[in-house]
Amino acid sequence: MPQPPQPPLWQSAREQARLLADALRTPSHAPTPVLASAKNRWLRKLPYLVALAAVGALLPVTMTVLAQDYGMADAGARALAVAQTAPLLLALTRPLQAWWIVFAADVIGGAALIGADHVAGNSWPWPPTVVIGYLVLMAFLGLRESRRTLVGVWLATGAASVLFELIRSDLSDGIWVLMIVLSAVVLVVTGALRERGEVQRRLAAQETISEAERARRTLLEERTRIARELHDVVAHHMSVITVQADSAPYRIAGLPPEAREEFGAIAVSARESLTEMRRLLSVLRSEDADGELAPQPGISRVQQLVEATVRAGVPAELSLSVGASPVPQTVDLSAYRIVQEALANVVRHAPGAVTRISLTSDGTHLTVVVVNGPADPANPPGPPLESVGTGHGLVGMRERVRLTGGTLDTGPLPDGGFRVAARLPLTTPPPPASNPTSTSMEDDE
Incomplete structure (x- = not known):
């Protein structure tokens, strides 16, 4: 049953x-x-x-x-x-x-x-x-x-x-009652201590993982930003190539048919490349990326950047001696971003510090140097600026210097200040090595 x-x-x-x-x-x-x-x-x-x-x-x-x-x-x-x-x-x-x-x-x-x-x-x-x-x-x-x-x-x-x-x-x-009560008290207290230690260890491990993920995300965000800006630079040149290839048969008299076909093929390839780059940009550009469609800044706007920094309470001096040598667009943009991030760090971490910015060119390299003194204790941090930077600090500088094939040197000074020095080639850079940049300290972001 x-x-x-x-x-x-x-x-x-x-x-x-x-x-x-x-x-x-x-x-x-x-x-x-x-x-x-x-x-x-x-x-x-x-x-x-x-x-x-x-x-x-x-x-x-x-x-x-x-x-x-x-x-x-x-x-x-x-x-x-x-x-x-x-x-x-x-x-x-x-x-x-x-x-x-x-x-x-x-x-x-x-x-x-x-x-x-x-x-x-x-x-x-x-x-x-x-x-x-x-x-x-x-x-x-x-x-x-x-x-x-x-x-x-x-x-x-x-x-x-x-x-x-x-x-x-x-x-x-009645000692049996004492045995039950005391054993319970000891088990509860020591068990709570053990669980507290386990929770602290898990939190420490999670913080380590979160810090690594945060650094990785910062690096990826800055690389994405550089990719968007690089698109704008390359797209300009590709557009010029397309226009020149399309108009060559009309501008140059007596071109043989083979040359006309070659110019036509060049124009078609350039237009296809522009189409592919726009597709890539649609993936990289976020919907809330305000101002990304504006013309990319360069050395000509460094003066405005310094003036905005002075209005934020940082006494800054600019020495600009680039000369008449042509500056590649990627180097032009990278130099501006390096100065931008360096001044943003000064505003955040050394308010009121005397800062000197220098951009010089010897015909083959552009040297960018930003040196600030110690922070002024009586000067609070300045208000956010329109050009305070991407928020990625030295990470962004390293990536931009790596893009151009230059070198970067950063580090504290004996008087409590900080120095950022970048050397960017004005000619076509060689293929980047595994670690072309040299830095003396980690990102202070």
Whole structure:
């Protein structure tokens, strides 16, 4: 005859009992020392000192108490004392296994003391030495095992205490209640400390991951911005090529048919390249990128940038000596962005600092130098400017210098100021190496 279905409450209780039994059988951690992950050296050694002190003090005292106060035979007292105290050394790395040994020894000891000569008038079923050793073991357990394991240990302790009380309540002096309460307190406190440490470690790991992701996102954002600006630069030249190729047969008389076909093919290829670049730009350009359709700035707008910085409360001086040498559009834009980011850092991190900006050209390289002194303590940070920068600081400078094939040097000065120096080639740069830029400090963003 089929059995009636069990009530859901009973099934839930059985499942919880099974989980508790599994938790008591299987440790929730590898056999590593208690507090092994602590940063403080003395804190890592503390469990060893506690275990050695507990075993060294409790072992002889337990032997004496069992033999003299309770009248147990010497051999039995020695064996029981060793079983109840020595496993505390094992608890340094395997507290759950040590608890099984100590708990079994304590239960056997409680049962053996029922027939002892002088048990009346003494604490039973747990002698005071048993309570002290058991609480030390609870502390080791709470610092290592999971919450479910701790609940199982406490329930087993309470069940054994109640069982002894039911068997011989006339011998009990109420120490079983003290055992249950104190073990619960120790498990709760040490378990809370363990969980707090785990939460702090997870938060630290998450912060490390978040910082790495933030740096990666900053780099990707700046590269995307450079790609958009590079499109504007290249698109201009491609448009000129298209117009020149289309108009060549009309501007140059006597062109052979082969040359006309070649110019036509060049114009078609240029138009196809422009179409592909516009498709790429539609992916890179975000919908909320205000001002990205405006003409790209260059060295000619550095003076306006410096004037805006002066209005923000930063005394800045500009020395501009570029000469008549043509400046490639990518270098022109990169030089402006480098000055922009350098001045933005001054406004944010060194308000009121005297700043000198220098742009010089020797015909082959453009040198950009921005040097600021220490911040003026009496000058608060200035208000945001229209040209405060992309917000990517030295990361953006490195990427722009890498684009042009130049070099970048940044670092603090002895007087507390900061220096940014970039050297950008005015000719076609060679293929970039794996790390063409050299910097002396990390981004201060």
